[in-house]
Amino acid sequence: MNLEGLEMIAVLVVVVLFVKVLEQFGLLEASYDDSVEDELELSAVRHRPEGLEKLEAQTRFSRKELQILYRGFKNECPSGVVNEDTFKDIYSQFFPQGDASTYAHFLFNAFDTDHNGSVSFEDFVMGLSILLRGSVQEKLNWAFNLYDINKDGYITKEEMLDIMKAIYDMMGKCTYPILKEETPRQHVDMFFQKMDKNKDGVVTIDEFIDCCQNDENIMRSMQLFENVI
């Protein structure tokens, strides 16, 4: 009985091996094809910007400035578009002490005006044009757009709290005075106290622009980065 059982097993093993061998040859070509197809990766998304003349017309930069901007942009992202992860990486390098990824996410959404998940050179340059060469109204508009996370035209307290937390995250933990849990919330409350004139819990674009235009501090700081480029 024992022998027969083991004999059976031995014969089974030999048969299985043979089948495997045949399999190798029978399906050899097919598996090879599959592997070749797997290796065909999709080439990375590439994007070429519109011509210099067109960009010159659309933005307030001169030709030379556009050239300089493009060189820097293309150096960092050879494929011509920035996706969110690359943007977060780049932005985080300026704030080594804290965690800049949340704020970078909001910034990315503010630059990515067509919401296609990537910032092309046109988006980049349009944003910069507004921020550096735009009128005060346009700059305030841009800031409002940044705070309005869901782009519905109102800044709610929750949206502002998210933004505020993201800003405080960039400070990291080694600050003086020590960051408390409720600091962002208090800051948001102060903000709403100032901006929300009709106390309806949201800040509209008109309230925002009105209030900022009446505040000398803010007005002065808007001119701060005129000569960045």
Added chain:
Amino acid sequence: MAAGVAAWLPLARAAAIGWMPVANCPMPIAPRDHSKRQDELIILNVSGRRFQTWRTTLDRYPDTLLGSSEKEFFYNEETKEYFFDRDPDAFRSVLNFYRTGKLHYPRYECISAYDEELAFFGIIPEIIGDCCYEEYKDRKRENAERLMDDQEENKDSKLPNMNFRETMWRAFENPHTSTMALVFYYVTGFFIAVSVITNVVETVPCGSTPNQKDVPCGERYTVAFFCMDTACVMIFTVEYLLRLFAAPSRYRFMRSVMSIIDVVAILPYYIGLVMTNNEDVSGAFVTLRVFRVFRIFKFSRHSQGLRILGYTLKSCASELGFLLFSLTMAIIIFATVMFYAEKGSSSSKFTSIPASFWYTIVTMTTLGYGDMVPKTIAGKIFGSICSLSGVLVIALPVPVIVSNFSRIYHQNQRADKRRAQKKARLARIRIAKTCSSNAYLQRKRNGLLSELLDLTTSEEEQQHLNKSTSLLESQHHHLLHCLEKTTAHEFIDEQMFEQNCVESALQSYPSRSPSLSSQEGFTGTCCSCRSRKSIPLPNSSMSTTHTHTQGLQELSALHIQCAEQQGHSSSRSSLNMQPNEVGRFNCRERQITTAIISIPSPPAPIPEGDGHGPPNPGPSISTTASSNIVKVSAL
């Protein structure tokens, strides 16, 4: 249209004259070339090395950087050339692509650098010529494997919220994550070893009872072996059930090789329990005990070398299949030949062809047991041919398997080494990061001191402080300063932070320092003042160090550690003008609290909660500062 043949388009168009006599309808209007430019030489300056080519060469591929208007972004008006700040060596192959239509991959080039260059110039790597494509793909695959290894290590880092099940699964897969996992790992390993050893020792003949000859230990100490077996199987069963519970995808887990081995290892025991009564199938039961040896495969979870071996065999499946196939062919051929050769001789052991299989296998693998030997001359001749060819057939696929194993093994070694070095690398990277943030803190102190120096009008010292920072650095620091102003908190370094934490823990009461009270009289320009009122300062010992400027300036208090002042002792000396004030400081733990008139920089561009009253413009500082005593002390 294949861009390479663009140069022949004029010929094709000219030859279209041949259709004109035959055509019945009028021809469409030809497109006019508006820019009647002569073909001109373009100069491409790549990091100093000048390449020149015709414009039409570049225009052949209009969807790349050089072939489109994108290169205008890099045009330099003064020198009338296109300047690219890239690697000139890699650019050679890019330019050759335009010239010849074939892209080659230089072997000395690093694969990721080359990829970046191609991405920069807008060329897809798929058009690399056949001559270089294999090499390119191989290098890319190696690189991807290496990156994948790194990513897998990163995945091991603990995710913040993992439920119990996921924690358990991670503990099973990676024993180094927690102590419990390590304990579990060693316990199971121990029991696998115990189980295998008992299986082996069971069959050893131990001691003889006087009335019988040697009996195997298994029959002598049946109960003991049975208990050990039961214990091991229980452990294995529990382990299997736990793994089954924790697996993220139970169906996939049940199909995996390791779980099948687990099941096969413990099944014989349960089947044996069920079937002990029935004598007929006890024979099969004995056969089943053979499968207990599969428990040894459970060691592959514990040994990486075994896993590598298994993975190698799997990846060399085609070579192994070829080896087996060719061996089978050779065995059949030689067995047949030997059978017919030895048929004539008397009392030959070669009774049938299958019986000759044994001889053939033993001879081809050069074992040569000698239990079957050919006696006829023909048999001996064919026997020697058989053994010679056996060596060849086996030696051919083996190097492929060996090289595969070597590649995988070395990859594993590299991954282990990288993991070991990772800690050191991360530590170095962290140091570099803190250097940059420390640079900012350093600069802050320099900057604020230079403001003080403004008052004492020491120009040279101010320049001495400022010369070390480049424009980029100062802009970066300005950005950080704006962030500080927005959030009304300041960056400090880790040691200060820890000291502050310690002090705030020691403080039993939130004492308000006089600085706050003196701020009540300020028109707080920065919300820092406002928010500071609600935050108790941890260090209430900074007593009298404040300038009481009524409503004209902002105050920021900085803790400066003595150790970091060594470099500025020269500049500080001029500030130690009021030694009588030193005594009034409670300098605890070598801390210095300095009240410094901060720069009335405009608040950050992001609108703040309270812009309550404007900061006074600069000129008023000097007048008010002179009326205030700025107390700074340096130990």
